[in-house]
Amino acid sequence: MLDKLETIAGIRIPDSQMARDATALVRDTETDLLxxxxxxxxxxxxxxxxxRGLKYDPELLYIGAMFHDMGLIDSHASETERFEVDGANAAKNFLHSYDISERxxxxxxxxxxxxTTPGIPQHKRPVVALVTAGVEMDVLGIAxxxxxxxxxxxVCACHPRGLKFKHGILSAFCYGTIRKPHTTAGNVxxxxxxxxxxxxxxxxxxDTILNSKWES
Structure with a gap:
């Protein structure tokens, strides 16, 4: 029933075939929490x-938001890449099935x-900046x-946080990275x-600098 709502908090949910396909894929793949x-x-x-008065493509923002944690799921997780990169690659592969420009x-x-790389996304184009802004609001309460x-x-009436979202999202982050801890280097x-x-x-x-094979 929730997916049939066209507008939530004044925001129209994209309803193209691509958006519907993304919704179905994420709904079938991810946990309810994610x-x-x-x-x-x-x-x-x-x-x-x-x-902020930004001009952005709602469909691209929707795809970015819907796929941003896909790399936490076993079926889309690699052995060596950061989960963020795995999710980005999953979205890229998905988008190649549609008439979307490379840019x-x-x-x-x-x-x-x-x-999950603070300090950079806000300086990029709107879709990049706004996915991070949405994540920061929902996870960290920023703004x-x-x-x-x-x-x-x-927003929360249509897509509930539940009583244990904070602990649930931390558990999801842990599960998605604990088997490849090297991918946490330099990120949150x-x-x-x-x-x-x-x-x-x-x-x-x-330590990595001081213990490298360079003599000085």
Whole structure:
């Protein structure tokens, strides 16, 4: 029933064949927690774009939001890449089945690959910036007060956070990275494993420099 709603908090959900196919794929592949989170990321990202007066492609934003955590799922996870890159690659492969330009595919790829790398996405094109803005709002509460009570309530009424979303999303992050801890080097998922995996040893940039094979 929720997927049939055309507008949530004033944001129209894309209803093209591509968007419907993406929704069906994510719904069938991801957990309920990640599916509802991804839809909220789109809505909060789109609301941010409206508030900032940005011109963005809603369909591309939707694909970026819906695929941004796909790399946490076993069927789309590689053995060596960051989960963000796995999700970006899944979106890229999906988009190649549709009439989408390479530049637009690159924007979606960047929006997913960079969404856990603070300080960069906001300087990129709108789709990239807004996927991260949606993630930061839903996971970290960044810019929480820039949204109205009505906007937050309507988004969460249609796509509930539940009582344990904070712990649930941390568990999903942990599950998606614990088997390849090297992929957390230089990104925020190192914080997750440090908190949740007692065997985890954080990669250290300074040690890597000082212990390299260079003599000086």
């Amino acid at each position: 599916y509802h989170h991804s839809r909220r990321v789109f809505l909060f990202g789109a609301l941010t774009g409206e508030r 637009d595919i690159d924007d979606v790829w960047d929006s997913i690959a960079l969404h 929480y007060d820039d949204f109205t009570d009505e906007q937050r309530q309507e 998922k190192a914080d997750v494993l440090e908190a949740m995996d007692p065997t985890f040893k954080r990669w250290n940039f300074v």
